[in-house]
Amino acid sequence: MTDYNFAYLDEQTKRMIRRAILKGLAIPGYQVPFASREMPMPYGWGTGGVQVSAAVLTPDDVFKVIDQGADDTTNAVSIRRFFQKTAGVAVTEATTEASVIQTRHRIPEEALREDQIIVYQVPIPEPLRFLEPSEVETRKMHSLEEYGLMHVKLYEDISQHGAIATSYAYPVKVEGRYVMDPSPIPKFDNPKLEMAGIQLFGAGREQRIYALPPYTKVVSLDFDDFPFEATKADHACDLCGADDSYLDELIVDDAGGRMFMCSDTDYCGKRRKDGHVGAQGVPYQEDAA
Amino acid sequence: MTPLLQVSNIAKFYGHRIGCTDVSFDLYPGEVMGIVGESGSGKSTLLNCLAGHLTPDTGAVRFDTRTDGLRDTVTMSEPERRMLSRTDWAFVHQHARDGLRMNVSAGGNVGERLMAVGARHYGDIRATATDWLGRVEISEDRIDDRPTAFSGGMQQRLQIARNLVTGPRLVFMDEPTGGLDVSVQARLLDLLRGLVREMNLSAIIVTHDLAVVRLLADRLMVMKDGHVVETGLTDQVLDDPQHGYTQLLVSSVLQV
Amino acid sequence: MIRNTGTPNFLFPLSCRFKLMISVENVSKSFTLHNQGAAVIPVMRGASLQVARGECVALVGASGAGKSTLMRMIYGNYLAAAGRIMIGDVDVAVAQPRDILQLRRYTLGYVSQFLRVVPRVPTVAVVAEPLLATGTPRDAALARAEVLLDRLNIPQRLWSLSPTTFSGGEQQRVNIARGFAYDYPALLLDEPTASLDGTNREVVMSMIEQAKARGAAIIGIFHDEAARARVCDREIDVTGFTPKAAA
Numbered sequence: 090m091t092d093y094n095f096a097y098l099d100e101q102t103k104r105m106i107r108r109a110i111l112k113g114l115a116i117p118g119y120q121v122p123f124a125s126r127e128m129p130m131p132y133g134w135g136t137g138g139v140q141v142s143a144a145v146l147t148p149d150d151v152f153k154v155i156d157q158g159a160d161d162t163t164n165a166v167s168i169r170r171f172f173q174k175t176a177g178v179a180v181t182e183a184t185t186e187a188s189v190i191q192t193r194h195r196i197p198e199e200a201l202r203e204d205q206i207i208v209y210q211v212p213i214p215e216p217l218r219f220l221e222p223s224e225v226e227t228r229k230m231h232s233l234e235e236y237g238l239m240h241v242k243l244y245e246d247i248s249q250h251g252a253i254a255t256s257y258a259y260p261v262k263v264e265g266r267y268v269m270d271p272s273p274i275p276k277f278d279n280p281k282l283e284m285a286g287i288q289l290f291g292a293g294r295e296q297r298i299y300a301l302p303p304y305t306k307v308v309s310l311d312f313d314d315f316p317f318e319a320t321k322a323d324h325a326c327d328l329c330g331a332d333d334s335y336l337d338e339l340i341v342d343d344a345g346g347r348m349f350m351c352s353d354t355d356y357c358g359k360r361r362k363d364g365h366v367g368a369q370g371v372p373y374q375e376d377a378a
Numbered sequence: 379m380t381p382l383l384q385v386s387n388i389a390k391f392y393g394h395r396i397g398c399t400d401v402s403f404d405l406y407p408g409e410v411m412g413i414v415g416e417s418g419s420g421k422s423t424l425l426n427c428l429a430g431h432l433t434p435d436t437g438a439v440r441f442d443t444r445t446d447g448l449r450d451t452v453t454m455s456e457p458e459r460r461m462l463s464r465t466d467w468a469f470v471h472q473h474a475r476d477g478l479r480m481n482v483s484a485g486g487n488v489g490e491r492l493m494a495v496g497a498r499h500y501g502d503i504r505a506t507a508t509d510w511l512g513r514v515e516i517s518e519d520r521i522d523d524r525p526t527a528f529s530g531g532m533q534q535r536l537q538i539a540r541n542l543v544t545g546p547r548l549v550f551m552d553e554p555t556g557g558l559d560v561s562v563q564a565r566l567l568d569l570l571r572g573l574v575r576e577m578n579l580s581a582i583i584v585t586h587d588l589a590v591v592r593l594l595a596d597r598l599m600v601m602k603d604g605h606v607v608e609t610g611l612t613d614q615v616l617d618d619p620q621h622g623y624t625q626l627l628v629s630s631v632l633q634v
Numbered sequence: 635m636i637r638n639t640g641t642p643n644f645l646f647p648l649s650c651r652f653k654l655m656i657s658v659e660n661v662s663k664s665f666t667l668h669n670q671g672a673a674v675i676p677v678m679r680g681a682s683l684q685v686a687r688g689e690c691v692a693l694v695g696a697s698g699a700g701k702s703t704l705m706r707m708i709y710g711n712y713l714a715a716a717g718r719i720m721i722g723d724v725d726v727a728v729a730q731p732r733d734i735l736q737l738r739r740y741t742l743g744y745v746s747q748f749l750r751v752v753p754r755v756p757t758v759a760v761v762a763e764p765l766l767a768t769g770t771p772r773d774a775a776l777a778r779a780e781v782l783l784d785r786l787n788i789p790q791r792l793w794s795l796s797p798t799t800f801s802g803g804e805q806q807r808v809n810i811a812r813g814f815a816y817d818y819p820a821l822l823l824d825e826p827t828a829s830l831d832g833t834n835r836e837v838v839m840s841m842i843e844q845a846k847a848r849g850a851a852i853i854g855i856f857h858d859e860a861a862r863a864r865v866c867d868r869e870i871d872v873t874g875f876t877p878k879a880a881a
Contacts, residue, residue: 220479220482233456233457233460235460235464235494236494237464237490237491237492237493237494237495238490238494240493240498241479241482241486241489241490241493244485244486244489244493244500244503244504245482245483245486247500248483248485248486248504248521248522249483249522312498312499312500312503313498313499313500314499314500314501315500406732409731409732409735561754564752564753564754564755565754567752568752568754568755571752575766575767592750593752596731596735597731597735610713610731611710611711611731611734611735613711614710614711614712614713617706617711617712618665618706618711618712618713620666620713621668622668622669625667625668625669626668626669629669
């Protein structure tokens with residue numbers, strides 16, 4: 090541990106990132122360029138999120154990492170171990186016990202508190218990128234608040250599919266000013282973007298940081314006659330019976346058999362511990378090591 | 379009556395080369411001004427200076443905005459100018475692909491300007507787009523097709539619909555019929571004339587084709603080497619040219 | 635957004651106010667051919683004439699004497715080098731382009747010898763155009779166009795076709811229909827009965843008489859002496875305005 094500076098990055102870099110974060114918090118939804126560093130994982134594996142977490146962690150923090158809602162995927166485990174090694178911080182799987190949560194593509198089901206920070210891993214920060222490839226042009230569009238193109242994308246969806254087909258990375262308008270990509274979270278999670286916690290977004294490859302301070306107004310884009318709906322699979326969790334959480338679908342055999350389970354493993358586990366049982370669940374037992 | 383556009387002393391230089399110089403004129407609502415000249419005459423440079431695509435080196439382009447009266451668009455801030463070009467102004471490019479989004483459906487292309495100024499009702503946007511496609515004689519059932527599936531003439535008509543949907547008062551056109559088949563040009567010219575009349579549009583049209591200008595423009599400016607050599611009513615300039623270059627130009631037109 | 639421009643109110647008093655609708659005073663013109671050694675060709679000097687409301691004046695003179703030239707100058711199609719050309723209270727010789735455009739739309743009609751149209755536009759739309767330009771609703775404009783075409787014996791099957799393929803006589807009649815579609819207070823007619831047979835000549839002349847009766851001031855060039863005698867009140871010989879003759 091003594092081979093690395095606290096949380097791997099040197100202090101000057103962390104300062105630079107914190108300045109970017111402060112700027113992002115001052116201008117919610119605005120993409121702040123930052124000098125993304127070489128990290129010991131390739132681009133596309135969460136370097137942005139890792140740099141932001143590294144800049145905000147203090148020795149007293151309790152750190153949680155989730156990947157698509159699960160604490161036990163390879164990547165979540167790797168990143169958690171990385172910070173255990175380089176920062177020596179305490180780690181947890183319980184959302185309520187964490188002070189800093191790094192996430193890939195999900196917001197935890199349990200509402201966050203004012204003393205919590207959530208760090209999102211972002212692949213492509215620019216919501217307009219797929220419609221307008223020019224960076225110069227998209228920067229102009231943001232600065233001049235020219236967002237007609239964003240609604241064109243939604244219009245195209247409705248004309249082709251009868252409904253707005255975007256199901257994740259659903260664009261939002263922040264405090265009535267900037268249009269933002271909330272990272273590839275399912276649109277079911279969009280309402281949670283209005284929360285008590287601090288939200289930080291890091292894109293390492295694209296070198297952008299943006300942020301949402303607590304209680305920021307975040308509105309998902311839609312049409313008056315096609316309003317935004319936070320939809321999920323019409324099913325309850327087969328393990329814990331929850332009908333209000335985002336579900337993963339698991340194919341269990343070759344005959345098309347499938348089961349749905351909470352994507353948020355901590356949430357599901359908690360419910361099972363409290364005695365809830367789903368259609369295909371078994372009563373909670375302490376998991377084997 | 380206040381002119382819709384007041385152009386004073388516009389000049390644009392490229393080093394020592396003259397792009398255009400000493401151009402002044404007033405344009406009133408409902409007037410169509412043609413600018414003709416051969417290659418290198420400066421007509422496209424002038425059009426781009428007027429439309430805000432290029433910054434002139436000298437001069438002013440005053441436009442009668444709805445809210446603030448005559449404002450100089452050259453010294454206007456960029457957000458204001460861009461807002462103007464989405465609402466009161468329109469620009470029809472010579473090549474439709476420069477003025478359309480080729481990967482967006484026809485309906486989306488026409489609806490974009492509406493959405494850019496705040497339209498938020500899908501049904502209304504689609505109805506307006508359908509209406510406009512009808513007015514430019516594109517069949518309603520093509521509303522969801524991409525422009526890549528359209529012929530050149532249809533693409534150009536789509537570009538016109540896209541530009542006119544927000545009811546602009548001034549339309550800039552750069553060789554609107556250039557590159558189109560002769561048989562298609564005629565319908566497009568008539569469409570433009572009808573729309574100009576119905577919507578009381580003013581237009582500035584750059585072309586090298588004297589026949590187009592005779593049919594479409596009320597007034598005419600002839601340019602040579604960056605200078606305006608003659609200006610007046612279109613039929614007067616073409617039938618009774620005063621300047622030597624204009625006389626040469628008119629007498630050179632091939633008769634069919 | 636579509637705006638229908640109705641005939642502006644200020645123009646109604648104009649046509650009623652002026653007894654003398656057209657007044658040409660001391661007009662002269664020459665052509666300078668820059669690409670032929672700057673040759674200067676004087677074609678008119680000291681041209682003057684007046685036409686009151688309800689009058690029809692004929693321009694006469696040998697071919698090449700300047701009848702069409704004078705008519706084009708009155709219309710603003712040719713520039714006058716000197717003099718005044720008053721249509722109502724607008725001096726065409728010095729007026730701003732937009733004032734002349736306004737004049738041509740609401741006050742001064744012109745039937746030339748040539749039919750110049752956008753290709754592929756149906757005949758009925760060609761004839762309706764002056765009405766559409768003055769704000770008449772589309773249906774009414776097309777209906778009036780059909781009445782005129784019928785009166786001038788253009789068969790109905792031709793109404794939806796472009797006139798560019800018609801015979802000379804048919805094109806001339808379409809031209810006349812277009813010129814008479816809107817009730818101009820002043821009219822310029824260049825050879826309106828040339829290329830027409832007896833029946834249609836009769837129709838055109840009665841149309842001219844009707845225009846006179848409603849108070850239009852008309853200047854016409856008529857090759858045909860009988861037609862001239864029938865509808866015109868006076869003749870002006872333009873040979874008197876040719877510079878050679880004056881010298």
